[in-house]
Amino acid sequence: MLAMAGDGTDAAFVDEVEPTVTISEYMDGIEAEELEADLVLGGDDGNECTYGAGYLKRQAVFSCLTCVPDGVAGVCTACCLACHDGHEVVELWTKRNFRCDCGNSKFGGHLCKLSPEKDPENPANSYNQNFKGSYCTCSRPYPDPEAKEQVEMIQCCICEDWFHEDHIGLDSLEKIPRDEEGEPLYEEFICHQCSPVCYFLKLYPDTIWASSKQSSASEAVTADSNGMEGGSSGHADTEKNENGAPVDRQSIENTSVEENCTKDIAASDKSILGDNSGGNCKIGVDINTTSADSEKTMPFFMSKGWRETLCKCGTCTNFYAQRGIAHLTDKEDSIEEYEKIAKQKREKKLEQQEGAEANFINSLNHVQKIEILSGINDMKNEFQSFMESFDPSKPVTSDDVKSIFENLARKKQRLS
Template identity: 55%
Template structure:
């Protein structure tokens, strides 16, 4: 989108101003959803291991990919460095300036622990993803394909590598959009295999079936007794080489239900997945809060602008209105004299502002 107003290049598609502004708005919204409404002004270290936040890896400072920094530190302490955008990570505390960064200190918050022992790192911090351990974007790929994130380990996977049976297909609607909200990779499906017996909307191959028929979304899983549940869990654990799982929403275990069967599931399986008890852990909830913060900030910004105008004197208000009118008239005159079949270039826009500046000088 940055080239929308560049000089026309043969074969390059053009874009209308309306479409350009809508695209900018969409990109800003997407950024806000990833950043969770974080304006990047303060290091998040003091907030501890946050439920979820945007995290970045700096390969310039930590080439081993064993550290992550928050949005503010990425902007203030690592500007111009080789940065890997990791989207969001759960239960992570900003590492910027700790022992992993040698003698480099955080510019925003110098006093930090030597190391954040509870942080979890994977190969994503080195800039590689999936079971194929390739970078994204892949410089050797002819076409960059969309990747899918596991909601348990938070690694990213190519669709062809997610571990579904060959006859399985990701459920999609008529327009081709995925019908699931979250995905559990093949490795995590082993650890969390008991989730398929909770009242969730899960799409996965039936491990007890000998056929390789396509999985069907179950919106109303059958109710089973405690003894049958125990038998099913035993069966599931014995088939620990199960395949990946797709879910219409992030699987969230109800505390009451969990207490009923927790004793039947080996404690080693429950270790490290306590976030399944937290309904606020999901990406959907994170984005909902981000949208709410965005709307609040936009309303606050509108209020500040309105207060600014209201506090201006009569002469200042008239000058602003006059400037707006001059700009409108100049653009209208330009558009009337321009061939509508030709795109607007950077030089055209610059000429409009040059004309406005000349007219402004003549009136002074």
């Protein structure tokens, strides 16, 4: 890339100075990348095929188009690394209730290197267009080679497809719940193709919906409605928000988005919904009598903790199962829980690494400990000397790093 420079009379193109970073900034960047990878992979080290664990509630999945060009197979992280290195692989982020296909009948006789004994197929696996490298209603790849700019995509928590924000059935992008800085105010998204299956959500209070009109976390959410009380539906002739949910002023008055967490939802809904004790239905309505609005389908944007509000009585539970959305009442299905578990695994792994390092140091005798500490101090001093004499406008090259260690080696030879 070139930048324009000049002295007022002449102009010339000069090479843009490569940006420089400190060692601390570099290490922070590495730490952030490792954390992001752990969140996507669920803390999976990628050492063992997950096939033996059966259909996992949620795991990172990859599709190898080299081995299965029609994209109807998925492999786990370990198999992606061990069996498909160098292949054309599509990263699918996470999929629910999935079992690794690597080496089964879909792979034309090529066995899995990590777990060769597998059933011919995994009948409970579900495959969508993502496995072929296509996304959204436009069925485009990501990244899109024909796009001038890669547009952000969001994932539906029902079908798990990814959608461009201007392809989700809204009249305006301004209706997507965001704060003043453009950050999402919703926890989960249900696409306009799946929202008819979840039409029963409109029987619930407004607290389960993320407001698209909330421009500030401190701005109060207000609405006017008769709402639902106790076990009655009370949804006739009530005001609806943009998702069509009944709004109850008394239950949500002066409630900010930041306070709209799981506890707040449970507290504000308690006076509106039934308590679900003794198998009673929270909404007090036969959920099977609800029907979708056939004239217009819209995406749903759900607030934090909305799943905890869902009724789990027998009637509602059967309704979810019949429509293939029983996972909504499974806490371990959500991305939030998946990432929480990943963070716990990462913390445990870091603790084990620190413990291993401490055990190694403790296993050394006094002389060996002094030698290691001296070596660390020498390296620190050498790096410090290098940084003090180095021109910060120039990039650090491999030759520079090599010279640092050569200097350390020469100093060690002189002292020995």
